[in-house]
Every structure is written in C-alpha cells, then in structure tokens.
Amino acid sequence: MTIENFIWDSQNQSVSWTYNGKIIKETYENAYFATVNTQENFVYVEAGQNYSQDQVYHLSFDGKRIFTLDKLSGKVSWIYQDKMVEVACKGIVNAQFYIENGVIIVITALSQPHRKLQGFALDGTVLFEKEPPHGYSFVNLSTYKNKPSAVCDGGKINADAYGRSSWHFVIDIKTGDMTKENLAY
Incomplete structure (x- = not known):
C-alpha cells in the first residue's frame, strides 16, 4: 500500500x-x-x-516514528517488536537504519579524526565497534549492492591515478569487518 x-x-x-x-x-x-x-x-x-x-x-x-537520529541529544531510536529501542552515542556523525538487514549502524566522533563505527541489533544489543580501515577515515554511511557500507576517504596516500580516494567499504553486519568494494562518488 x-x-x-x-x-x-x-x-x-x-x-x-x-x-x-x-x-x-x-x-x-x-x-x-x-x-x-x-x-x-x-x-x-x-x-x-x-x-x-x-x-x-x-x-x-x-x-509512527520508526527511526529517529538526534545528534543534539546523542540518541538513536527505533521501533522493534512494537517497543521503542534507544541507544546513546556521543558525537554522532551519521546513523542509518538498514531495515532489510536488521541492523542499525552509527558513525561517532569524539574528535574529528577519531571516528568509529558501531553496529546494533534491533533489540539494541551492540554487535560490533570498529575503527576505520587502515589509512582511511569514515565519511558517512551508505549502501553498496544492497549491503550496508561505510564511505571512507583515504587521502592522497590512498588515491588512485586520477586522485580519487573515497571508497565504499561493505560492512559485515555480524562482525563489523569491512571489505573495500568500489569508488564512492
């Protein structure tokens, strides 16, 4: 409908x-x-x-509100089994509700260069907490081939011959491990 x-x-x-x-x-x-x-x-x-x-x-x-990201209060909330689940995350940069994958993923930063990735099960249980891939920094969350991904920037050190350094890293929703997949535009 x-x-x-x-x-x-x-x-x-x-x-x-x-x-x-x-x-x-x-x-x-x-x-x-x-x-x-x-x-x-x-x-x-x-x-x-x-x-x-x-x-x-x-x-x-x-x-009904099914997902809310509030950077000012530092809270991410969503509906799961007719109940509101809420998690507190300091320094929220970005958060996504990946409905089809049954996971909430949040990028936080206590300071600009030190960002981390957190994954939550729909019941609010922490699934993983990860640093960015070596030589990269988290920019934002996205999807790549219908899978959760983190767009990461590698700076000049990891740029290709054309100067492009932003990549999609697909996120394993159980472990948080990331696999470099494709350029992010």
Whole structure:
C-alpha cells in the first residue's frame, strides 16, 4: 500500500499525506527537507538549524516514528517488536537504519579524526565497534549492492591515478569487518 497527496510545506515545516483514507500531518521544528522513500515505505524528514542535519526522522505511512537520529541529544531510536529501542552515542556523525538487514549502524566522533563505527541489533544489543580501515577515515554511511557500507576517504596516500580516494567499504553486519568494494562518488 502506498500514500497519496504527499505535501512537504517548507514554510510551516510540516509534512502531510493520506494513508488508508486517513490524513496524517506532522510538524518538526527547523525541518528543511522531506520526501517519501517508496522502496522501503517510509516518509523521511531532516531538521536542524541553518540546514544542519541535526535530526532525521523515518515515519511509517500510518504516521509512527520508526527511526529517529538526534545528534543534539546523542540518541538513536527505533521501533522493534512494537517497543521503542534507544541507544546513546556521543558525537554522532551519521546513523542509518538498514531495515532489510536488521541492523542499525552509527558513525561517532569524539574528535574529528577519531571516528568509529558501531553496529546494533534491533533489540539494541551492540554487535560490533570498529575503527576505520587502515589509512582511511569514515565519511558517512551508505549502501553498496544492497549491503550496508561505510564511505571512507583515504587521502592522497590512498588515491588512485586520477586522485580519487573515497571508497565504499561493505560492512559485515555480524562482525563489523569491512571489505573495500568500489569508488564512492
């Protein structure tokens, strides 16, 4: 089932749509972007002052928050078996809910060059905590061939002949081990 009449009202920082004949409307302080993810069936909202991605919300089509990333409070939360699961992570840089893989992955940084990768099972159990691959630093989370990946930058030392140094490292969701796969653009 899909939604109808999706409206992103940037002036009022609200998003609304119709699902199963019911009108759903949500407002978020400092919201600056919203869209529908039709592939994974959720509404995506970004909020933050001066277009800084401080909060990210994934809403089910019936209006429930199914995933929230809040960099200001240092919390990532999601719905699992009809209960809210919340983990605290200091210095959140990026977090993703990989629904099809059943894992939450977070990049944190206590200082700019010292970033780490954390993986959580849907019940909130820590699965792994990893440093970036040798010679690389974490940039953000992504997907590569439908698998969770970390985009890592290798700087001038790891650049190819064309000066490209950002790569997708596919993440093993059980161990956190990363395999270098392909250039990230």
